[in-house]
Amino acid sequence: MMFKVLQTGSLVAAVVTTGLMAGLFAAFSYAVMPGLAKVGDRAFIDAMQRINVAIVNGWFMVSFMGALAFAGLAAALHWKADDRSVLPWIVAGFVLYLVMFIITVAINVPMNDKLMAAGDPAKITDLAAVRTEFEARWVTWNIVRALTSTAALGCLAWALVLHGRVTGKG
Structure with a gap:
């Protein structure tokens, strides 16, 4: 009985944390980055630098690392x-x-780190070059992250459905 509870709990935790990450990357793909695409270079760099600092927090890390750990434990x-x-x-x-x-x-x-290393946007001499080097490539790879994490969520959610069916029989 306890073994099934651990199986179910780890799988539920994997689904929830993976869903949180898929949602984060998707939101960046369809809302945050398109919104930032419409601002000037200084505002774009400043906003992304601030986001890069703000995102490294306990809630993010629990989801980001937890999804991998919970899926591994479930497996x-x-x-x-x-x-x-x-x-x-x-x-x-x-x-x-x-x-x-x-x-x-x-x-x-590494792209975030390089953007941070560019320094204070008010002191960057070629804002357009810094943005150009960052934006398109970061957006492209974020879309890949959104797609792969969403596909991971789909697989784990289906696993949870199957687990429920298997568990319900026993």
């Missing part, structure tokens, strides 16, 4: 289950989320 717990029909969906969700995680760490975070 491990379902690996040992009598009925492993849910496992492929959990593994697919984990892998898709891992792809998003790697993109974030390898591409978006």
